[in-house]
Amino acid sequence: MVRILLRFNEELVPQPVTSQIILEHKVPIAILAAHVNAKGGEILVEVPDGVQDKIVKAFRQRGVTVTVPKLIEVDTEKCFSCGSCVALCPVEAISLDKDSTVKFDKEKCVGSPCSICVDACPARAIKSVKHTNGNSNQPSGK
């Protein structure tokens, strides 16, 4: 699965853009996070591998701004497993294993739209990874 971030402006909000694309391309799109009001909004979605280019193009044709969000990367050399980040993560992508080592699950992480953990790391071991433009078949950070 590949994550992409969709930005809607005021005019697009009332239109059923996402459902039209789902129907048209017969592609399941999972909505992971959404912040939308009358003035516009952002939706983080997950689409199957291999169809990313097609879907990104379809959203762009309808006027949606599409970016592949930055991903969060943990420098395990720097991390000393204090665990400060664990309770902050809204999607429980960070946990402590049996020996109290901090484990980071890239699959669960929603990436840069969240970033809540980044400035809470005393070791400065958590970074946002480089931005990509969403045109390539970018792996989801593995």
Next chain:
Amino acid sequence: MSKQGKTRTVEEINEKIRKGDAQVLTAEEMKKLVESSGVGVAFKEVDVVTTGTFGAMCSSGAVVNLGHSDPPIKIEHAWINDVEVCHPGAAVDLFIGATNMSVKQPFEYGGGHVIQDLVAGKEVELKATAYGTDCYPRTQIKTSLTKDDLNQFYLLNFRNCYQRYNCAVNGSDEIIYTYMNKLLPRLRNATYSGAGELNPLMNDPDYETMGMGTRIFLGGAQGYIIGEGTQHSPKNQNGTLMVKGNAKKMSPEFLQGAAFTKYGTSLYVGLGVPIPILNEGLAKKTAIQDGEIFTDVVDYSVPRRDRPKLAQVSYKELKSGSITVGGKKIRVSSLSSLKMAKKVSTTLKSWIEQGEFFLTSPVERLPTDSVFKPMRQTQEIPFVVSVMHPAVTCTENEEIRAIAERIVTKSVNHIVVIDGGGKLRGIVTSWDITRAMAEGKKALADIETRNVITAKPDEPLEIASKRMEQHNISALPVIDIERKVLGIVTSEDVSKLLGRENAW
């Protein structure tokens, strides 16, 4: 059991260490043994219990001696990697404080990082200035140094190893950044610190075996307790240690520089104390478990010395990842590293087993009766409660016209919108009313501000005043924890009072 079986001495234990047959358990292992076999067996079988903690310990630092330059300099101001270091004594002695921040990268790099870099063998840059004397004529110097170039490089921490610590939450509506790290609004997360049942002082709470001269694990090398730490408060289980050790022998794994956003820099210190099991009482004490160690959940959004305590929780609950406060489940995470605390205790255990580390008896035990007093203040500062006055209010179903009239008759600029229970709903200003008139709006709902910036009665007035400046507003409704409106404080009230106060 023979009489001798009831006690053992440090000398006897050291003899066993020398022979390689001392029985050493980590605090974690000791708890399991006592649980399965009882205190009597544990005392009989175990000579030493190793403890450990690894947390941010701000009152840490290092003393360095640089040796003399040619011509010599009596340093007045000095910086290492752009971190100002203190020059407390003679010509070339410096103290690197963990919390001093880099001039170029404040909040990201500081004294703790300098200490870690030096310990790791990295080269650091020293800059110093001086006024110049007949005996020390030089007025400036710039050079690069590693730990090998230093004559002395001693870690000298005046407060380490807090026996236990508060659990922090944030009851306000905004994110706050504290020394307990990032706290989300409305109790959305909690943080705590300390190793709980692995903490050195918790395993010997009467300080039977600890004091000046106790040899310990410090930063990956052998160090010493040199007395009680600052703010040592034994009567309420808040003991602390002052420690010292040769930093040249330490390891960067157990001394790590840290950055707390919008708070500052610090140093994570690995510290472990071996507890000789001299009597059955100590075997029992070292069996203490997380479920028996309690701490307070404290609201750090209240900027006061005595912050509200919302609940009491055990370290068992804290380590489980969630606590319950007022019926609400809150996810909690640690600031200190349990993983590293365990590593400290297992490393210390292996040193003793391999005959590389011998125990010492303290020449003077830690005090058990000292009291931590608050600061004596000769001037009191004003709080919101001392200037706030009753708010002029309205409810949401009132007409704008009626509100406009009230603004005139009460001669105020702010009307606080409340619900039937007196709780805050919004705020309207005379400007909002004017605009409503101009734009022909009739409904209060169209003009009121719902996202209201507020104050609490026990906040220092200065902080409330800063909040008004930050948001470019001129009044704050004062509310209690249930959002009931208690009054209002305006920028006029502030300038009247603070203007007077500042005239000393």
